[in-house]
Amino acid sequence: MSATKDLAKRCALMWYSLTPEMARQWFSEDAVYENRCDQGPTVRGPSEIYAILDAYRQMCDRFEGKLLNIVEEGDVVLLEREEVTFLKNGEFVTVPVMDSFLMKDGKISVWREYWDLASLTKKLLVGHSGEEATEIYQKYNLGNSQHDTRAKMVD
Numbered sequence: 367m368s369a370t371k372d373l374a375k376r377c378a379l380m381w382y383s384l385t386p387e388m389a390r391q392w393f394s395e396d397a398v399y400e401n402r403c404d405q406g407p408t409v410r411g412p413s414e415i416y417a418i419l420d421a422y423r424q425m426c427d428r429f430e431g432k433l434l435n436i437v438e439e440g441d442v443v444l445l446e447r448e449e450v451t452f453l454k455n456g457e458f459v460t461v462p463v464m465d466s467f468l469m470k471d472g473k474i475s476v477w478r479e480y481w482d483l484a485s486l487t488k489k490l491l492v493g494h495s496g497e498e499a500t501e502i503y504q505k506y507n508l509g510n511s512q513h514d515t516r517a518k519m520v521d
């Protein structure tokens with residue numbers, strides 16, 4: 367496996383154990399992370415990428431990843447995986463994820479992530495309806511809107 371393919375694989379399957387030091391090793395100074403599924407923010411640089419991923423970690427208990435497919439063509443690595451998200455209420459949901467990485471000088475310069483928000487939302491709302499479901503959904507979105515505010519400061 368090439369070094370760039372290996373780095374993309376480690377990032378996609380180990381993002382939930384990312385430290386600030388790992389972020390500096392994995393991402394270029396001008397790196398961009400885009401969460402394309404929930405219209406989350408675009409963040410730039412290792413510190414901001416670490417911060418947004420840490421914020422996502424805080425919303426859940428833990429994560430586990432399983433690689434399904436990986437393809438490399440030049441500086442682009444595409445990776446299909448399943449991510450098991452363990453929620454703070456003890457429930458878990460398996461979410462399909464597609465990652466696109468652009469590599470530059472041995473580091474990740476762009477990471478775009480596409481995952482099935484409906485799978486996660488459905489699991490968050492199981493057994494809830496009406497106002498209670500609305501409150502849970504708004505709480506999840508509140509976390510994301512706080513990230514949007516920070517992302518606007520970066521742009």
